[in-house]
Amino acid sequence: MTRRVERLPVVTLDGPSGTGKGTLGLRLAAQLGWHFLDSGALYRVVGLLAKRRGVDLNDGAALSRLAATLPVEFQTGASDTEIVVEGAVVTAAVRDEAAGEAASQVAAWPAVRTALVQRQHAFRRPPGLIADGRDMGTVIFPDAELKIFLTASPEIRAERRYKQLREKGFDVNLAQLLEDIRNRDERDFRRAVAPLKPAPDAEILDTTQLGIAEVEARVLRLMRTRGLA
Numbered sequence: 001m002t003r004r005v006e007r008l009p010v011v012t013l014d015g016p017s018g019t020g021k022g023t024l025g026l027r028l029a030a031q032l033g034w035h036f037l038d039s040g041a042l043y044r045v046v047g048l049l050a051k052r053r054g055v056d057l058n059d060g061a062a063l064s065r066l067a068a069t070l071p072v073e074f075q076t077g078a079s080d081t082e083i084v085v086e087g088a089v090v091t092a093a094v095r096d097e098a099a100g101e102a103a104s105q106v107a108a109w110p111a112v113r114t115a116l117v118q119r120q121h122a123f124r125r126p127p128g129l130i131a132d133g134r135d136m137g138t139v140i141f142p143d144a145e146l147k148i149f150l151t152a153s154p155e156i157r158a159e160r161r162y163k164q165l166r167e168k169g170f171d172v173n174l175a176q177l178l179e180d181i182r183n184r185d186e187r188d189f190r191r192a193v194a195p196l197k198p199a200p201d202a203e204i205l206d207t208t209q210l211g212i213a214e215v216e217a218r219v220l221r222l223m224r225t226r227g228l229a
């Protein structure tokens with residue numbers, strides 16, 4: 001008798017920052033009762049801890065040791081996730097632009113990426129996982145049931161980041177955010193390991209003209225056509 005192995009469904013959301021992946025992922029996970037992986041937060045925590053501990057962002061070996069033993073916990077609520085490092089809530093520091101920039105630098109190290117693979121796989125638990133990042137569909141979950149790649153113009157992404165950060169009380173400058181987004185895109189799209197690119201079997205969704213509710217409805221429709229929702 002052959003036993004059918006039940007697979008744990010994964011939906012991957014990849015794309016550059018400001019395309020709405022995080023908001024979309026949290027909404028989908030809450031609606032479906034699935035787990036949520038914010039993989040960018042892992043790279044952000046590596047960057048943040050490296051800075052706090054005086055680890056050089058050019059020292060790939062030291063960064064990968066830090067990544068391999070990252071003392072981080074995610075406490076996911078209805079609308080956001082608190083990020084806890086060694087007992088202290090560091091969510092605000094992890095979300096700010098400096099941590100995003102440090103994350104993009106540490107994420108270019110192959111050894112850092114390798115050190116975080118298992119930790120990301122561990123998020124795949126019943127009843128399913130929504131995974132948000134850059135290489136979810138290409139490297140981490142290549143067998144995902146549905147892969148979405150979100151895009152949007154850099155201008156609209158900068159505007160979204162601006163609103164989001166202002167709402168959270170950060171003092172930000174729109175022109176500076178647009179420049180940061182362009183620099184980060186350049187690094188994320190061009191790096192040698194796991195560059196930001198759609199998987200060949202990804203559904204590409206341009207969100208420049210779409211509100212979050214419309215994007216969510218489209219993804220849910222795609223999930224339904226594949227028997228996932």
Ligand code: DC
Nearest residue numbers: 017039040043103104107133134135
């Ligand atoms: O999604 P985010 O802005 O939190 O990601 C921060 C940085 O981390 C981003 O510039 C690229 C990197 N990153 C990555 O290389 N791979 C991932 N799966 C997620 C993020």
